[in-house]
Amino acid sequence: MATGFIPYTRDVEVADPQFDQNLQTVIGKTERYIAESVESEGTGRAVRDAHAKGYGLVRGEVEILGGLPAEYAQGVYAAPGRHGALIRFSNGSPHAGADARLGAATGLALKIFDIDGPTLLEDEPDTRTFDYANINAPIFFCNTVEHYLFIQDLFLQAPAYFAEGRPGVHRFYRDFVTGKGTLDQEDWAWDEFLAFLRLSQLPKVNVLLSSYWTMGAVRHGDYIAKVRFAPDPASADAVVRRAMDIASAPEVFRPALVAELGERPYAFDIQVQLCTDLERMPVEDVTVEWPEKLSPFVTVAKLRIPQQDISGEDNLEKMDALSFTPWRVTAEHAPLGNIMRARKEVYRRSSVLRHKLNQQQREEPRSADELLP
Known part of the structure; x- marks a missing residue:
């Protein structure tokens, strides 16, 4: 070797001792989003989360x-x-x-x-x-399932934030760093936020x-x-x-x-x-x-x-x-x-529900x- x-x-x-509990919450939010996406995304079918x-x-x-x-x-x-x-x-x-x-x-x-x-x-x-x-990108913007709980919400709601212009952008940034107000100041999600900023500046190429x-x-x-x-x-x-x-x-x-x-x-x-x-x-x-x-x-x-x-x-x-x-x-x-x-499990449950809603063979x-x- x-x-x-x-x-x-x-x-x-x-x-992570809270992994299983937090994972079930993420799965629940994911499945709700997929079910609602049939109408909310305007495609007439369920989309991936x-x-x-x-x-x-x-x-x-x-x-x-x-x-x-x-x-x-x-x-x-x-x-x-x-x-x-x-x-x-x-x-x-x-x-x-x-x-x-x-x-x-x-x-x-x-x-x-x-x-x-x-x-x-x-x-x-x-x-x-x-x-x-x-x-x-060589990095990702979320390190723990606990943080994914609020980051997932932020990304699903991003169009509403950004539709407000600069005030909405500032609120999105604040909610990201503070975990929508759930994190103690010493635990603010700076590393993940900086990773998100780096990803948001990727060049738009083929x-x-x-x-x-x-x-x-x-x-x-x-x-x-x-x-x-x-x-x-x-x-x-x-x-x-x-x-x-x-x-x-x-x-x-x-x-x-x-x-x-x-x-x-x-x-x-x-x-x-x-x-x-x-x-x-x-x-x-x-x-x-x-x-x-x-x-x-x-x-x-x-x-x-x-x-x-x-x-x-x-x-x-x-x-x-x-x-x-x-x-x-x-x-x-x-x-x-x-x-x-x-x-x-998130990918598996997402795929099962999406195929069921779209009447597709999985x-x-x-x-x-x-x-x-």
Whole structure:
């Protein structure tokens, strides 16, 4: 075992004694929002409570590279090979509507097929699929399920805050830092608020030009890691529609994605950053960016996207019916930390309710061929 990398042990996570109680409250709020979204979001259907608006469902292929150093050739990356894949590009907001209303936070959800071994989802262990649900930033704005209780409210109510102009913005900021008045002053959420401000200043670019990180840490076999999808440099250089003027039209991200993939293929590098210092690369504090000078990202696979037509409305319908969760993985890649652990049941319950309300069959595909030509 390499001496520079921190080995995974169960004690790298710190248990929160109020976790289960707070989680049930989060699930209740999430389910209420999803049920109400059928009318409130104006789409006539229930939407996700995050990443509600998708920009396209895309066919891909993951090539796991050979010749990797042993500490990176872990879990699903231990054996070279090619796997079919599906990709969902999305906006990070819990709301639907015009792009100008939603901001610059975006996501790349990846579903890889034909992966051996049971998943960590007890109700669907044998799907042979493996998911990532990544965001276009190396940090996140919430560290505990307790804080997520008020942060979730803030984001669901954000349009009402910002509709008031500067006074509403100031009230949003105050309520964020103070936990809507619930936090003692020494416990104000400054780190999370500063992470939110950083995320709010992300450049508005074509979704193909962003890098996408796991929101928190994950197991990487014997080690602890974060995983990033970084644009292949040659592919990124070829992109024509680069900066997005979100005020120019109600829809800007999807048309740019449709046009680019209709003209040329694309590729991302799937990269792993192994933890070398639990103080400076913490598991429980997702507001901290892991320094690359302590541990660089190493490419372990290529995500190749062929040239394709995703312009049809049926593409959006098929995308909407899919489910992605960071817990549809094998045990060697388990999400780590309390916030990542909360996502397991929140995502599952959210998906079950959304599919029920939309009268959609909730079933994992066995290949991209089931959905895309």
